[in-house]
Amino acid sequence: MKVVIFETDAPLPIARAKHGSYGDMFKALLQRAPSFATAGPVEYIQLHIHADKPDGDVRDFPPLEDVDAIIITGSRSNAYDTHIPWINQLTDYVKHALAEESKTRVVGICFGHQIIGRALDLQVGPNPAGWELSLTEMALTSEGETHLTTAAKEDNKLALMQFHRDIVFPPLPENVTTLAQTDVCAVQGMHRPRKLWSVQGHPEFDTEIERELLEYAAGTGMDRKIIDAAIAKLENQETRVERDRAAVADAMAAFLLE
Template sequence: MKIGLLETGEPPGPLKATYGGYGSMFETLLGDGHAYRAYDVQRGELPAHPAENDAYVITGSSAGVYDPLPWIEPLKAFLRSARGETPLVGVCFGHQIMAEAFGGKVEKSPKGWGVGLQAYAVAERAVWMDDAAEVAVPGSHQDQVVDLPPTARVLAGSAFTPYGILAYDDAPAISMQFHPEFAPDYAKALIEARRGTRYTDPQADAAIASLDSPNDRARMADWIRRFLAQASS
């Protein structure tokens, strides 16, 4: 499968040199057997047509979907053109931009930051999911989807993040607020890089400690692979 990686951000400062970019993190997560092509969306690079790849992954970003940045509207337009034509997987910012592009609403949550290991209870089981009742994966976000797009269904969430995993009834499209591509070591390094600016010391300490617990990154990778296989069959 040819997977287009729509990179909407990159790790801050020296973390990219150590851990790689978000596109390469998804290559590691989803594994061999696919051909990957990365697009630097922040610099205006998008596929000329959805058929350029068999599926697309939209990555995380430090930007907000409501920011007046020149690449936001073209990305929304591309997602609308790809909807129903090419399978889509959105993660964190990707989850939010899909929701905005498809008629939902995203805002900076008054709940503050969700950071560290984030657990979502499964509310509805899609055919590409297994029988897990809960999934716990590293997360890092302040923005949240607050109004569901039409045709979106909630597959999993929490009291903090009610719309944690979404699927769309009218298109092969899924999205999630947490970050299965974040290895715990990277998630910890990201928290340390933001300590004292975005997070207080107690918040950072608690989030870092949570990342030592078992996580479901491998399960989420399997779910995404199964979704893509089903959507392309």
């Protein structure tokens, strides 16, 4: 299997020193899934295109006929910025990957989830309800329950780290299902068998990575009260975080192996 990971941003220093790039984080996340770890050899291509070069970095992407799957990471960029060349190039590439004749599967996380939304010609933009931050409990849809089993499935909830102000707005195409939702974000994930799979949250983030991002946001002028409330939600949540990250890793692996 050949998997192209589009690294559309870079981790902050502490996370980068401990975990490497976002591409490295997703490789490690997939290896947590027993089905993927034993499925056979995987060739990863990590392409570094991100917000550090917002007006450039348009480049050749691997031909889709040579690619089994692509993974698009989160980013500080806005997926709906149509004046930024690399974002438009990535959206067009995903649109071709989602075409019926393409064999390539697409996984999107946060910004990547929103790029998939753009490629599907859905509305993507700022959430009128504002930011969604820190560990956030989501209600699973019936489709989400099928794909996102947890140790506490009976509560029909899954919690992931969130760090976003932009969302994909419903309605979705008839052949795409919603995986989860919150009170302020109705599309927390999407799935179309053997074609696309996405989540708005960050399964690659542990509590330490989220905390570093929140402190960074405080340094850029975000309201300290909002940051402190978000950090407080992380306290004593390591067990649940790891459980639900594992559930998402299993779901992502299952999609790639469908």
